[in-house]
Amino acid sequence: MKKIVALVIAIVLAATAVACSQDGNEVSKVYDSFALSTQIPVEYADGSFMVNVDNPKEIVGWGDYVFVARVDAELRTEYSNVRENENGTIAGKPYTVYSIVVIDNLKGNLKLDEPIEFFKHGGVNYDGSSISLLEGDRLLETGKYYVLIAAAETDGRLGQGMPNSSIELNSNAIEELSSSETYHNYIDYVNHEVEFSRERFTSIYEDTQNET
Numbered sequence: 595m596k597k598i599v600a601l602v603i604a605i606v607l608a609a610t611a612v613a614c615s616q617d618g619n620e621v622s623k624v625y626d627s628f629a630l631s632t633q634i635p636v637e638y639a640d641g642s643f644m645v646n647v648d649n650p651k652e653i654v655g656w657g658d659y660v661f662v663a664r665v666d667a668e669l670r671t672e673y674s675n676v677r678e679n680e681n682g683t684i685a686g687k688p689y690t691v692y693s694i695v696v697i698d699n700l701k702g703n704l705k706l707d708e709p710i711e712f713f714k715h716g717g718v719n720y721d722g723s724s725i726s727l728l729e730g731d732r733l734l735e736t737g738k739y740y741v742l743i744a745a746a747e748t749d750g751r752l753g754q755g756m757p758n759s760s761i762e763l764n765s766n767a768i769e770e771l772s773s774s775e776t777y778h779n780y781i782d783y784v785n786h787e788v789e790f791s792r793e794r795f796t797s798i799y800e801d802t803q804n805e806t
Contacts, residue, residue: 621673628734634718641757647757652787654743656743659743660744661742688716695708697739704797764776765777
């Protein structure tokens with residue numbers, strides 16, 4: 595009986611491993627990206643955006659959600675379009691996934707005070723030798739508070755792919771947020787946002803029990 599159970603477990607684990615990637619390559623890895631950013635090169639790439647990324651009123655108008663959150667952990671780096679290059683190296687587009695807790699909603703209605711997943715475009719490259727970010731973007735640091743401007747994906751995931759959308763707050767506790775000038779600035783930006791018309795989706799972390 596024990597042999598049968600062990601065999602079943604082995605089959606399940608093998609199936610799980612295969613499901614990770616059709617090519618047998620990993621599609622996610624675990625790093626401390628923020629710590630690595632002081633040890634390996636950070637490469638910045640220019641991007642083309644539908645709004646002026648230097649105007650916070652346009653950025654919050656583009657976003658589905660604007661909120662204050664605490665970053666509790668970096669969970670993993672996911673890779674899309676994983677492929678083998680002609681020289682035999684493996685590459686993929688990185689996305690860094692965090693566990694965050696939303697403290698205050700400035701736009702939208704996400705669940706408060708419980709862990710949710712949040713991803714950013716960019717992160718440690720597949721071979722671990724460098725970090726790729728958009729020009730003007732930043733990695734998030736565990737334990738810090740940020741104003742985050744995010745969009746819901748078609749599958750309901752909550753993410754960010756635009757620079758100047760992660761604004762660190764000089765606060766070490768929730769009680770200090772009310773005295774933050776940046777916090778109050780973003781309340782004003784939301785109240786006077788430049789509206790942007792695009793197809794929008796709802797996050798799986800929407801608080802449907804306490805809709806405002």
